[in-house]
Amino acid sequence: MKKGLVLATIFALCSTMMVSAKEFNDARWQWFYSNANYTGKVDLNTLSYDPSTDTATAWAVWVRTNGHQDLMSYIIYFKDNSMDVGQYYIYQDGSDAAIVQDDFNGQNHVAAPGSGDEALIASVKGLVGRDTKLADYKKQQADEAQARAEEKAQLEQAQQEARIVQQKEAERKAKHERNRSIIKGIFGI
CATH class of the missing domain: 2.40.128 (Lipocalin)
Structure with a gap:
């Protein structure tokens, strides 16, 4: 009897879950x-x-x-x-x-x-929250683009300064060689 009641309860629960x-x-x-x-x-x-x-x-x-x-x-x-x-x-x-x-x-x-x-x-x-998230994303993209532009400008400035230093060094060496040639010519060395 108890076994039948337990089985009936289980069957009823399963049926209700399937019918939901x-x-x-x-x-x-x-x-x-x-x-x-x-x-x-x-x-x-x-x-x-x-x-x-x-x-x-x-x-x-x-x-x-x-x-x-x-x-x-x-x-x-x-x-x-x-x-x-x-x-x-x-x-x-x-x-x-x-x-x-x-x-x-x-x-x-x-x-x-x-x-x-x-x-x-x-x-x-x-x-x-599309409008807020999109505005934040666009601001972030603009900030990153600005940072890249500033980094590029700094790199270009550093390259320009390096070229100027190289040019001055080349001019100094050329002047030194010219002076050396003049001295050699004067003293016949």
């Missing part, structure tokens, strides 16, 4: 857009920004009113307000198993004004 639906309501998912057909949420744990390319990577889910949840990866190009869609998974409400899993292979498109894509770009821009 794919949920995108955790604290890691932040809302950024809604309309009559879907709601967009961005995954805060997957956000990253690269100021050298002015791009961000993100995962977002589109919870649709038709019962599907579309989970997609993005590379966002802030320079031209465009994005590449990478991997995507489509889930049916109430299921942890993706009914579709594919890759768009980086199909790029410009976000339409007022669209969910535009809202995603704006949300990610703020969440990754």
Whole structure:
């Protein structure tokens, strides 16, 4: 009897774990857009920004009113307000198993004004601190360029000074040789 109760409890626990639906309501998912057909949420744990390319990577889910949840990866190009869609998974409400899993292979498109894509770009821009990080990166690049220019100028100045020293030494030697020749000529040596 006890054995049957333990087995029934284990079976019930396993069943509940398998039936749990794919949920995108955790604290890691932040809302950024809604309309009559879907709601967009961005995954805060997957956000990253690269100021050298002015791009961000993100995962977002589109919870649709038709019962599907579309989970997609993005590379966002802030320079031209465009994005590449990478991997995507489509889930049916109430299921942890993706009914579709594919890759768009980086199909790029410009976000339409007022669209969910535009809202995603704006949300990610703020969440990754793009403007501040880009300004810091540009300042760092300018400072490094200035330091390189100053270093180059110092090197050129040192080379010029070395050339002047060499020229003066050559002139001194030439003058010495000329004086020596004159003395040899006078004394017949």
